[in-house]
Amino acid sequence: MRKYWHVINIGIQNNLTYRFNFLARAIFGLVPLVAILYVWKAIYEGNGSGSRVGTYSLPEMVSYYVLITMVDALTAVNEDDWQIAADIKDGNISQFLLKPIDYLWYRLCLFLSGRVTYVAVATIPLCLFAVYLHRYFMLPANGTAFGCFLLSTVLTALLQFFTSYAMAMLAFWVLEVSTFIFILYAFEYVASGHLFPLDILPRWLEQALYFTPFPYQLYFPVSIYMGKTSGPDLARGLLIQGAWVIAAYFLARFAWRRGIRHYSAVGG
Amino acid sequence: MKSEIRNPKPEETGHASRITHHASRYLSIYAALWKNSVAREMGFKGNFLLWIVVELLWFGLQLSFIGVLYLHTEHIGTWTKWQVVMLIGASHFIQQIFQAFFLINCTNLSELVRSGKLDFLLLLPVNTRFVVSLRQVDLGAFVNAGSAVALMAYAARQLHLAPSAGQVLGFLGLCVAGVAIHYSLMFLLASISFWTVRAQGIVWGYYNLFNIARMPDEAFRGLFKIVFTFAIPMLLVSNVPVRLLADKLASPRPILLLLGMSVVCFCVSEWGWRTSVRRYTSASS
Numbered sequence: 001m002r003k004y005w006h007v008i009n010i011g012i013q014n015n016l017t018y019r020f021n022f023l024a025r026a027i028f029g030l031v032p033l034v035a036i037l038y039v040w041k042a043i044y045e046g047n048g049s050g051s052r053v054g055t056y057s058l059p060e061m062v063s064y065y066v067l068i069t070m071v072d073a074l075t076a077v078n079e080d081d082w083q084i085a086a087d088i089k090d091g092n093i094s095q096f097l098l099k100p101i102d103y104l105w106y107r108l109c110l111f112l113s114g115r116v117t118y119v120a121v122a123t124i125p126l127c128l129f130a131v132y133l134h135r136y137f138m139l140p141a142n143g144t145a146f147g148c149f150l151l152s153t154v155l156t157a158l159l160q161f162f163t164s165y166a167m168a169m170l171a172f173w174v175l176e177v178s179t180f181i182f183i184l185y186a187f188e189y190v191a192s193g194h195l196f197p198l199d200i201l202p203r204w205l206e207q208a209l210y211f212t213p214f215p216y217q218l219y220f221p222v223s224i225y226m227g228k229t230s231g232p233d234l235a236r237g238l239l240i241q242g243a244w245v246i247a248a249y250f251l252a253r254f255a256w257r258r259g260i261r262h263y264s265a266v267g268g
Numbered sequence: 269m270k271s272e273i274r275n276p277k278p279e280e281t282g283h284a285s286r287i288t289h290h291a292s293r294y295l296s297i298y299a300a301l302w303k304n305s306v307a308r309e310m311g312f313k314g315n316f317l318l319w320i321v322v323e324l325l326w327f328g329l330q331l332s333f334i335g336v337l338y339l340h341t342e343h344i345g346t347w348t349k350w351q352v353v354m355l356i357g358a359s360h361f362i363q364q365i366f367q368a369f370f371l372i373n374c375t376n377l378s379e380l381v382r383s384g385k386l387d388f389l390l391l392l393p394v395n396t397r398f399v400v401s402l403r404q405v406d407l408g409a410f411v412n413a414g415s416a417v418a419l420m421a422y423a424a425r426q427l428h429l430a431p432s433a434g435q436v437l438g439f440l441g442l443c444v445a446g447v448a449i450h451y452s453l454m455f456l457l458a459s460i461s462f463w464t465v466r467a468q469g470i471v472w473g474y475y476n477l478f479n480i481a482r483m484p485d486e487a488f489r490g491l492f493k494i495v496f497t498f499a500i501p502m503l504l505v506s507n508v509p510v511r512l513l514a515d516k517l518a519s520p521r522p523i524l525l526l527l528g529m530s531v532v533c534f535c536v537s538e539w540g541w542r543t544s545v546r547r548y549t550s551a552s553s
Contacts, residue, residue, distance in 0.1 A: 028473030034492060035480045042487035043341045053340045179318035186325045195333050200340065 003101060004109050011113030019121050026073070026122035030129055033069055036195075037062055054200035060226065062136035064197050066129070067222045072194070073122050075157035075218070077164040080111050084168035085177045088259070097260070104165065104252060111161050141227025148234060152221035155241045160217055162248035169252070172259030193219030199228065213248070216241040297394060298402060305405040316408055323364070323412045330356055330482065331419075345486025350426040351514055352484055357420035358513075359482035359506035361413050362443050366450040368409035373401050374454045378461030384550045397541055401455065424513070431513050439509045442523065445530035446505040450478070452530070452537035453500060459537075462544040481505045501529040 015022070044051055044058045053061065084107060087093050096103045130137055140146040167184055170177045189195060191214035198206050198219050209215055220237055223229040229237055309316050334356060338349040347355070377400060380386040389399050424431070431439070457474050480502040488496070488503060496503045504526045511517045 024473045028476045032476050032479035035483055035488070038489070038492065039337070039344060039483055039487045042344050042484075043337065046341055046343060046345075176312065176315045176318075179315065179322050182322045183318075183325060186322070186329055190329050190332060195329075196336050201336065202339075 004105060007101075007106055007109040008113045008116075011110040012117055015114055015117035019117070022118050022121040023125070025078075026118070026125050030069070030125060033065060037065060054197065055228070056197065056200065059136040059138065061197075062133055063138040063226065064222065066133060066137060067225055068194060068218060069129075070126060071153055071156065071218060071221055073119055073126060074115060074153055075160050077111065077160050078114070078118070080107060080114065080161070081164040081168040081181055082178070083110075084165060085171035085181075088168070088171040088263070089175070093263075104256065107165060108161060111157075115157065138226065140225050141230070145224055145227055145230065145234075148238065149221050149225040152224055152238060152241060155238070155245050156217060156221055158245045159213065159241065159248055162245065162252045163213070163217070166248060166252040166255050169255035169259050172255075172262050188214055188217055191215065192217040193222065199223075213244045216244050294394070294398065297399075301403060302405055306407065308404075309407050319408045320411050323408070324415060327360055327412070327415065327419075330360075344484050346516070347484040347486060348427075350423045351510070351516070354420050354423040354427070354514060355484060355506060355510045356482045357416045357423060358439075358443070358510045359478075361416035361420065362446040362450070362506055362509075363478055363481070364409045364413040364416060365443070366447045366454075368406050368413065369447075370401060370451045370454065371409075372404045372406055374451075374458040376403070377455075377458040381461045381548070386548065387550050390545075390548075396545070397538075401451070420513075427514065429514060435513055438523075439513045442509040442512060442526055445526050446481075446509065448530040449501055449505055449533050452533035456533075456537040456540045459540050459544040462547045477502055481507075497525075498529070501526070501533070504529060 040053075040061050041058065043053070044061075047053075050057075056064065093103060096106065140149060163184075164181075167181055168177065170180055174180070191198075191209050191212060193215065198209060198215055201209075216237075220229070220241060224234060224237075331353065334349070334352050337344070338352075342348070344352065380389065380400070386400075390396055392399060454474055477500065480496055483503075485493075485503045485507040493503065504522065508517075508522045508526045511522065517523070
């Protein structure tokens with residue numbers, strides 16, 4: 001166990017070297033968000049005061065985007081998949097085959113340290129942002145909702161990480177994985193609720209999305225926080241989310257095992 | 269040199285011929301760079317096609333967002349659905365043309381500085397900014413620009429627009445100004461890599477700002493509008509050309525503003541580049 005703490009520690013130190021990069025990313029990332037909020041505000045004003053979009057009032061819509069940004073900061077994989085793919089392509093994983101350290105746990109530790117650093121750096125702009133919008137910002141529906149929200153956020157992070165890990169395993173077979181990563185990311189971006197709340201979609205489309213893992217990669221915890229998912233739906237949703245995490249974990253393990261058989265240690 | 273010797277009046281015609289000589293020399297260099305890029309892209313045909321798919325997917329995704337927005341409203345400011353579709357098409361067109369010529373080169377600059385490869389480019393007997401900016405051409409982006417044009421044509425039909433030749437030419441001219449703005453700002457940011465080695469993140473961060481260019485300008489107000497009109501003119505880049513094409517211009521002022529800002533941005537980026545190069549200390553051993 002101790003060796004993994006070391007990995008986390010080193011990961012944090014490594015990431016801190018790029019703190020300016022993280023800060024730039026966090027600040028630039030807020031700009032399109034602000035732009036989207038302006039567009040929503042114009043839409044609400046055009047529709048008349050007190051109007052709703054789906055079940056959302058304007059303050060709820062603003063809260064939705066702020067929450068999405070926060071959960072995203074806590075859970076998004078940003079460079080891990082590229083790094084894993086590069087490790088495989090350049091033959092760097094050879095050393096992990098020889099050492100008593102498991103590559104998946106090793107990467108998970110690095111992912112965690114990356115998130116810790118990112119959150120530490122991004123907290124300042126994010127908090128300023130939340131304070132700026134405090135008139136609109138909602139508190140969680142209730143204590144249970146908040147607890148489940150935290151649990152679900154952790155599951156979201158794991159689901160995102162295992163999915164990206166499994167995806168990066170493609171590097172065993174193809175030279176250039178970035179296109180595949182971007183294709184998956186495009187689906188995640190729209191179907192996980194990044195661009196707009198999923199429940200303003202036509203009902204059938206929203207229902208269909210729930211058969212994919214995408215809503216559980218971002219939208220689900222936010223819907224818990226806002227009290228849109230509660231009671232039996234909440235319990236069932238958490239179970240399904242857990243099931244997706246386990247499925248993604250096994251997929252990642254399976255892909256790794258098949259990949260290793262294919263692996264020829266280029267340059268290692 | 270030769271033409272000067274042969275020329276009886278070097279002050280007048282000599283100057284002109286030197287310019288054409290320069291231009292043809294740079295054109296032939298650029299042709300060689302194109303040939304290189306084509307050869308490189310054709311080495312990975314599958315990948316080349318996949319990137320086009322990726323871009324198409326993201327393009328469709330932006331459209332789906334607009335589709336969802338307009339499920340819940342009739343107009344944003346005075347912008348109707350098909351006008352916004354046209355705006356997205358124009359914004360994509362400008363972005364893809366920028367990407368075709370400049371984007372990879374801007375993101376590569378920090379790598380050139382970090383690895384010390386810039387040395388070789390500085391030593392070449394051509395303008396360094398020219399080689400650095402135009403070294404690679406992204407051919408797939410032309411295909412994607414084509415899809416943007418197709419979308420704009422479709423949107424124009426939905427709007428029953430029949431733009432005159434003058435409007436289309438004006439539109440293209442304004443697109444060039446938009447590309448110049450994107451390029452100047454991105455190149456300016458890339459020059460930061462002379463100060464901090466890892467500027468790639470900053471450059472990709474700027475890429476986020478492109479999102480603003482495809483949103484209808486009337487939604488914005490206050491400080492945000494001022495900053496993104498006069499400092500980082502994202503709200504002009506594609507809104508103004510589309511307004512020209514869709515008869516949404518009340519006065520020629522926005523056109524002049526866009527043209528003016530493109531000149532300002534280019535001058536600032538040239539100044540930034542020169543200041544930065546002076547700081548360059550080679551990284552190679």
